[in-house]
Amino acid sequence: MTIQITMNEREVEISTGSTLDAVRTSFKPDADLLVLNGHVGDGGESIAEGDEIVLLRRGEVPDAHELESLLVARHTPGIHGKVKASRVGVAGLGGLGSQVAIAMARMGIGRLVLADFDVVVPSNLNRQQYFVDQIGMRKVDALSETLRRVNPYVAIETHDLKLAPGNVHEVFGSCDVLVEAFDRADQKEMLIKTALDRLPDTRIIAASGLAGHEPSETIGIHRVSPRLFVVGDLQTEARPGTGLMAPRVGVAAHTQANLALRLLLGEEE
């Protein structure tokens, strides 16, 4: 007699009456962390039909298939295929872009195209996803390092350059969605205009008005056209006396990221 269980996100059959330790012996003898239905076990537990088991070796990096299975297990069912087949571009890797990129990597996006010409400086640390030991690194390198710690298998394409009308198509031409994540207004304007003109098949998610500490719900999504969306309150600019704060910038960044996901899934046509 056998029962069916889930072991490291794969359906497997085991003998009735098996213990957690027996499952380890059969499937991953070197595992030193045994998780049964979300709780760490000692090996003596009896396994029942439908149980979910995760067997891990501490410090071991799962292979690509295993990690994907483990990550996808926490996603809403049915979305992974579309996400994995998608390409997202991020222009500017500051407060917005660094957080959008991390959200995309955690989702298992098919390909991330990242562009920034800058280096990490101490003032970035108030809202951007960098660390003290990364000060002085190129942002594309520092963020890639972090993203690979999240998911070593995500495909990342980096461009250490200053974006201009002449190179936007070359960098982002293959992207399904382009996230505008610049800080300066003139760069935002350049990118939005160029993308509208030169990337006819790419949806654009820009940001405008996210400084200060106004209520989170004032960060909205403005659908300017079927291809251009703007996230923010379109009122609160960064200026002396109104700074850029991690919480509200984070709300805007993750609103951009969630909108990107919805666009990739065809839910914001």
Place this chain on the structure above:
Amino acid sequence: MVITVKLFGNLRNYLPERTTVCSAEAADGSTVGDVLDRFGVPRDKPRIILVNSYRSRLEHVLEDGDVVAAFQVLPGG
């Protein structure tokens, strides 16, 4: 001719009752700039302008039924 005007964020302050969408009568040959002038929108504020979902500019000559959308790009990110 009748033009639909959509202004977002702080530019809504120039539309009646701070709505987002408004219709405007305009003389033949009017440009985007002419229509925005009627609402008192300063010419340097709408940095991104679309007409019928395509990027446009203040000098663009409008046709009856056109939809003008505009917003200001603010620093911060």
